[in-house]
Structure formats: C-alpha cells, structure tokens
Amino acid sequence: MKPADEFRLMELCERYADEKLSAAEVTALEAELRADAEARAFFAKALHQRAELCFDDSWHAAMSATPAPDAGHAEPARPAPLRTPWWRYGITAAAAACVTFALVWLPGLRDGTVATLVRAQQCQWAGSSLPTVEGARLKPGMLDLMEGLAVIRFDSGAELVLEAPATVEVMDGMNCKLRRGTLVAEVPPQAKGFSIDTKDAKVIDWGTKFGLSAGEDGKYLVQVMEGLVEVDDKSGAQSKKLEKGQRVDHGWSQKQMHPSAGDDDDAEPSRWQPSIVMDAGDGWRAITTAFGRGKDSYIQSSDKAPHDFGTHPFFRVKHSRDTKPDLNRKGYIAFDLSQFSGRQIEDAELVLTIEPSELGFASFVPDSTFAVYGVLDESQDAWEESGLTWQQAPAHDPLQPERNLPLAAKVKLLGKFEIAQGINRGTRKLRGKDLADFLSADTNQIATLIICRETNETQDSGLVHAFATKENGTRSAPMLRVKLR
Structure with missing residues (x-):
C-alpha cells in the first residue's frame, strides 16, 4: 500500500471514530x-492503535501507586516496575474488533442491506427495484441487467458475476434467485x-467456483x-453433487444449439428482412443477406455438430482453448452483388x-x-447454407492448426472490429478501402466473407459470440452498404 493511501485511511479512521464522516x-x-x-487489515490496525492511545489507565495507576514514606522510617525497598496487565490488551483489542465489526457488518443489520454492487462494467439496466450505481448497498430486491457485466458481493463473502441479459433476485446474505440468464x-x-x-x-455451493445458466422455462x-x-432438481429427482469439471445440463444447451425450436409466446414481432436493394441516400445503396442469392451460416470444429446452422437466427463465432478444440466456430456470409454489376x-x-447467444x-x-x-477463390462462392460443414467450407481445411481462422493463402484481410467484454447487443461496422477494393474486384456477382474471433478465452466454456442472420425475426440481418461512382 502506498504511503498516500495509508495516510488517507489513517485520516478516515480518526474521522470515523469521531463520528465526523458523512x-x-x-x-x-x-x-x-x-x-x-x-x-x-491496515484500517483494523489503525483502530487498534487509536484504542491503545485513548485508553485511560489513570485509575489503574492510582490504585497501583505506593504511598510516600514517613520521615521517621527507613527508605522503603524500591517497588517493582509496573507491568501492564493482560486484560488491558484484551480490552483494547476487543474495542478495535468491535469498531471493525460495527463498520463492516452492523450497517447492513441496521438498514436491511445484505450485499454490495461492487462493479458495473458497460452496464445498462431495465426494471430493477434496487440501486444500480457502482458501490451501492443492496437490500432484498430485483436486478435486471440488459447489457454488460455486474459484480455483486454478498456480506457473507459470496460473489456473483452477472452476465447480461440476466435477472437476479437478492434474497438475503446467503440466498438469491436467478430468474433468467447467466x-x-x-x-x-x-x-x-x-x-x-x-x-x-x-444450487447449493460448498465453497467453490461455478457457472449457472437458467431460463424462465425451467431449463x-x-x-x-x-x-x-x-x-x-425440484422435479423430485435425487440431488446431484458435482466436482471440478462436471456439469448438469437440464435442456439448456439443447435449447441454445437449436434456437428456432419451440414456441415463444413472448417473442417480439417479426422484423421484415429486406430482400431488395435499398437507397440509403447520398449515393449509398444497401443490401442484406436476404437479398437475391445472399446467405449466412457458420461452422463448428466438431463431427458431432448439427448441420442445420443455416436455419439459425444467428451465426456463432468462437476461438476456443486448445483443451476444447471442437468448440471453435467461424461465420460465413455472402452478398448478392448483381445489382452493382458494371x-x-x-x-x-x-x-x-450483435445477438445474445447465451452459450x-x-x-x-x-x-x-x-x-x-474475403474469400479470393470465386469458385467457392457456390456454398449452400444446408451443406456448409467443418469438412466442407470455403478457404478452410478441417485439419488446419489454427481452427479459428481461415487459410491465409485463400483470403484477404478486410479489417477488424472490437466487442468489449459483456456486450451482447448493438451493431459493429467495418468500413474502408480494403473492403471496397475486394468488392470491386468481384466478377461473379457474389462475395463471400468470413468472420473470425482472434481473442481466445481465458478458461474453458468461454462465451460464444453471435450475430443476427436473415432468419432472425427481431434483429437486422448482415448488411452491406456501398457507394457507387
């Protein structure tokens, strides 16, 4: 700790003890x-030292003093040096401990708060009943996180990292409820x-670190x-104890891997995906993958991966750790350029x-x-959504060492973009001369692009990013805007 921080805490200690803090x-x-x-630890030590300095032992000194000798008596023997009794240290230590306890725990007991929102990163909130300012003390209530990452530290010491979109109900210092999300x-x-x-x-934790995803449908x-x-499991099945590396999947992954399955009574109204060339003004024209021969899908480095990715409402992208090589994913999109020919x-x-993938x-x-x-070999533009697999995809070798990237000799890098941790909504744009030159060089009136994530996960089971496709009913499909001369 820096001297400046120590001085600041010493000053806060004095003002707190004197009840002068707001x-x-x-x-x-x-x-x-x-x-x-x-x-x-430093604050507790400062409190202890203050208790020592403020301790008044004059009454003890008076009781221990030896009376002055009479003039007619011989000089008395020299008294033994006074030693501080053990209980003095006990009292001062107890005083410091009590003050520390009062600072850390009693405020929560006094005002009903049970946790603290210690971090709010890129957060956007919805209908929360609790304060959402970083550092706020939390009573029992609801937090509804729409964007970003939020860290809640309960007074018991348990810490939760909420990953949007997620809704959690704070119950008390030892209990909460995850209504939806991760x-x-x-x-x-x-x-x-x-x-x-x-x-x-x-889920009852016995001192560990674990991840939990849950939906309002019970999965x-x-x-x-x-x-x-x-x-x-509340269905009455026998409880299960899980150790490191183990998991229980009650329909969650199946739901995410087949997102179009099932009926959603609360789904948003379907979005019209334009299948025409749109005039964007100022000489700009726009098309999506829903126009003409446009298409969008993705591949996953696993022989067991489904082959219906082209029907999904989003394409997924991931760079997976070497310990999980079968989880790499790359997105493929193609635009019909026939209206710009010549x-x-x-x-x-x-x-x-960007689309929440919840995976x-x-x-x-x-x-x-x-x-x-951009894929350079135009003969590979003929891929089909239903036939795109890890074994057969443009600018790709199923045995290539860098599974998250295309074959370097068969593509041209058109640009890069960033997504901050915890962001699961919004748009990302890529614009520049490299993209324009690639499209201008096209001769077969269709262009294939590959989207890859360069950043690796720090632990297994990291997030799979997702982007809306033309099959998505609520988000915009991949769009290409061009300015013609």
Missing part, C-alpha cells in the same frame, strides 16, 4: 474495505451453503470450475448486429477482436 463517506469506506483485504459464482469457505434458486432447481445448466456444488464501388461498409460465460472472454476476411 453517510456517503461511510458507504464508500465500507465498499473499499470489503473489496481490499490490505486496506481492511452468472458465475465464487464462494469462499466462510460462505459455504450459499444457495441460488432457479425455476426448476436449487438450466450448472458447470463447476472448482470445488463442490449440490444441485437439487459499376465502380467507391466505398463500402459492412454492418453486423458460454462472458466472464471468461476479455475484450475481443474480430477479423473479417
């Missing part, structure tokens, strides 16, 4: 001490027994990274719409870089 300053101090073990929980030894409810299951996934958890393309812009954990994927490549 309510806002007390809240900020509480949040800092909960988050920083070094600061917490979270990663880390529970220290002192919080063993911390539990998370879902519609159809209850859920529990995956253990460290330690031990117990999963109690015209010079002066400028061009690709627009992709994998965003906590394990940092800010990510994506690369867009």
Whole structure:
C-alpha cells in the first residue's frame, strides 16, 4: 500500500471514530474495505492503535501507586516496575474488533442491506427495484441487467458475476434467485451453503467456483470450475453433487444449439428482412443477406455438430482453448452483388448486429477482436447454407492448426472490429478501402466473407459470440452498404 493511501485511511479512521464522516463517506469506506483485504487489515490496525492511545489507565495507576514514606522510617525497598496487565490488551483489542465489526457488518443489520454492487462494467439496466450505481448497498430486491457485466458481493463473502441479459433476485446474505440468464459464482469457505434458486432447481455451493445458466422455462445448466456444488432438481429427482469439471445440463444447451425450436409466446414481432436493394441516400445503396442469392451460416470444429446452422437466427463465432478444440466456430456470409454489376464501388461498409447467444460465460472472454476476411477463390462462392460443414467450407481445411481462422493463402484481410467484454447487443461496422477494393474486384456477382474471433478465452466454456442472420425475426440481418461512382 502506498504511503498516500495509508495516510488517507489513517485520516478516515480518526474521522470515523469521531463520528465526523458523512453517510456517503461511510458507504464508500465500507465498499473499499470489503473489496481490499490490505486496506481492511491496515484500517483494523489503525483502530487498534487509536484504542491503545485513548485508553485511560489513570485509575489503574492510582490504585497501583505506593504511598510516600514517613520521615521517621527507613527508605522503603524500591517497588517493582509496573507491568501492564493482560486484560488491558484484551480490552483494547476487543474495542478495535468491535469498531471493525460495527463498520463492516452492523450497517447492513441496521438498514436491511445484505450485499454490495461492487462493479458495473458497460452496464445498462431495465426494471430493477434496487440501486444500480457502482458501490451501492443492496437490500432484498430485483436486478435486471440488459447489457454488460455486474459484480455483486454478498456480506457473507459470496460473489456473483452477472452476465447480461440476466435477472437476479437478492434474497438475503446467503440466498438469491436467478430468474433468467447467466452468472458465475465464487464462494469462499466462510460462505459455504450459499444457495441460488432457479425455476426448476436449487444450487447449493460448498465453497467453490461455478457457472449457472437458467431460463424462465425451467431449463438450466450448472458447470463447476472448482470445488463442490449440490444441485437439487425440484422435479423430485435425487440431488446431484458435482466436482471440478462436471456439469448438469437440464435442456439448456439443447435449447441454445437449436434456437428456432419451440414456441415463444413472448417473442417480439417479426422484423421484415429486406430482400431488395435499398437507397440509403447520398449515393449509398444497401443490401442484406436476404437479398437475391445472399446467405449466412457458420461452422463448428466438431463431427458431432448439427448441420442445420443455416436455419439459425444467428451465426456463432468462437476461438476456443486448445483443451476444447471442437468448440471453435467461424461465420460465413455472402452478398448478392448483381445489382452493382458494371459499376465502380467507391466505398463500402459492412454492418453486423450483435445477438445474445447465451452459450458460454462472458466472464471468461476479455475484450475481443474480430477479423473479417474475403474469400479470393470465386469458385467457392457456390456454398449452400444446408451443406456448409467443418469438412466442407470455403478457404478452410478441417485439419488446419489454427481452427479459428481461415487459410491465409485463400483470403484477404478486410479489417477488424472490437466487442468489449459483456456486450451482447448493438451493431459493429467495418468500413474502408480494403473492403471496397475486394468488392470491386468481384466478377461473379457474389462475395463471400468470413468472420473470425482472434481473442481466445481465458478458461474453458468461454462465451460464444453471435450475430443476427436473415432468419432472425427481431434483429437486422448482415448488411452491406456501398457507394457507387
């Protein structure tokens, strides 16, 4: 800890003990001490020293003093040096401990709060009943996260990372309910027994780190990274204990791998996907993959992967760790350029719409870089959505070492874009001369692009990014905007 930080904490200690801190300053101090073990230890030491200095032992000194000798008596023997009794140290230590306890725990007991929102990264909130400002103390209530990552630290020590979109209900210091979405929980030894409810299951943590995904339809996934958890299925099935590397998947992955399956009574109205060339103004024209011979799909590096990716409402992209080579994914999109034949393309812009994939954990994927490549061999533009597989795809070798990228000799890099950690909505645009030149060089009136993620996950089961396709009923399909001369 820096000297400046120590001086600041010493000053806060004095002002706190003298009851001169404002309510806002007390809240900020509480949040800092909960988050920083070094600061917490220093503050406790400062309180202890203050208790020592303020301890009044004059009454003890008076009781221990030896009376002055009479003039007619011989000089008395020299008294033994006074030694501080053991109970003095006990009192001062107890005083410091009590003050520390009052600072960290009593505010929650006094005002009903049970947790703290310690971090809010790129967050957008919906109908939350609790405060959503970073550092806010939380009472029992609802948090509805639409965008970003949020970290909740319960007073018991349990910590949750919410990954949007997610809705969680804070119950008390040892219990919460995940109504929908994904979270990663880390529970220290002192919080063993911390539990998370879902519609159809209850997960009890016995000191570990695990991920949990759940839907309002009752489907859920529990995956253990460290330690031990117990999963109690509310259907009456026998509870299961999971250790590191184990998981229980109650229909969650099946739902995500086949997103078009099932009826959704709460689905948004279908979006019209334009199958025409649109005039975007100022000389710009726009098409989507829904126009003409346009198409969009993706491939996954697994022989067991489904072959219906072309029917999905989004294409998925992932760079997977070497321990999970079968989980790499690359997106393929193609645009019909027939309406621009014989015209010079002066400028061009690709627009992709980010879609929540709800597959994998965003906590394990940092800010990510994506690369867009153009396929050079026009004979490979004839791929079909229904026939695109890991074994047969443009600019691709199923045995290539870099599974997340295309074959370098068969593509041209057109540009890159970024998606920050936790972001699952919005659009990303790629514009520039390389894209315009690639499209201008086309001779067969169709252009194939490959979208790859360069950034790797930090742990297994990292997030799979997704982008809307022409099959999506609520988001815009991949769009190409061109400016003609």
